[in-house]
Amino acid sequence: MDRTLQRAFCGACWDGNTDMVRQLLGHPEVVPDADHSTALLHAAHRGHWRVVEMLMPVSNPLERNSEALWRAAKHRHGRVVRLLSPVSDTSAWEAWMWRELSATMARMVARHTSTNSEKGEEDFHAVEVNSPEGQHIS
Numbered sequence: 001m002d003r004t005l006q007r008a009f010c011g012a013c014w015d016g017n018t019d020m021v022r023q024l025l026g027h028p029e030v031v032p033d034a035d036h037s038t039a040l041l042h043a044a045h046r047g048h049w050r051v052v053e054m055l056m057p058v059s060n061p062l063e064r065n066s067e068a069l070w071r072a073a074k075h076r077h078g079r080v081v082r083l084l085s086p087v088s089d090t091s092a093w094e095a096w097m098w099r100e101l102s103a104t105m106a107r108m109v110a111r112h113t114s115t116n117s118e119k120g121e122e123d124f125h126a127v128e129v130n131s132p133e134g135q136h137i138s
Contacts, residue, residue: 002029013039013055016048025054032058037068044068044084047077052084061087069113070097073105081105085112 009030012020021039024030032039032055040059043051045068052068061068066088072080090113098106 001031001034005029006031006034010039010042013048013051014042014046016043016046016051018048018050018054021051021054025058033060033063036063037061041068041071044077044080045071045075047072047075047080049077049079049083052080056083056087062089065092066090069109070101073101073109076102076105078105078108081108082112085109088113 005024005027006029009021009024009032012024025032037055037059040052040055040061041064043055052072061084066084069081069084069088069090070093072084085108090109101109
């Protein structure tokens with residue numbers, strides 16, 4: 001793995017530069033799931049759904065407790081949430097993680113995530129989630 005190319009790859013994912021991501025994905029010295037799928041985390045955090053689509057077959061969305069999904073939801077990137085939810089696991093998310101999400105995003109994650117455990121579902125329903133309108137819902 002070439003660290004300079006790897007940094008360029010992660011930077012392209014952060015910036016949403018699909019052409020560069022596509023080019024670097026084919027390079028033998030670039031490891032798409034290196035450092036716990038950091039490239040996927042960057043693209044999800046910034047809402048670059050096209051890059052997320054490109055990375056999903058070569059990354060692990062479960063890395064870091066499905067943090068890519070959490071970051072996408074936290075920053076209200078619905079399209080990325082819909083892509084990552086079916087392949088993510090929120091069962092180990094703590095109550096504070098759910099509280100950080102808007103009500104809309106929390107519902108979307110809970111609805112689309114197929115691997116929620118009973119505990120994860122209970123955490124979602126038990127915490128108060130702040131809605132964008134400032135109302136509290138359970």
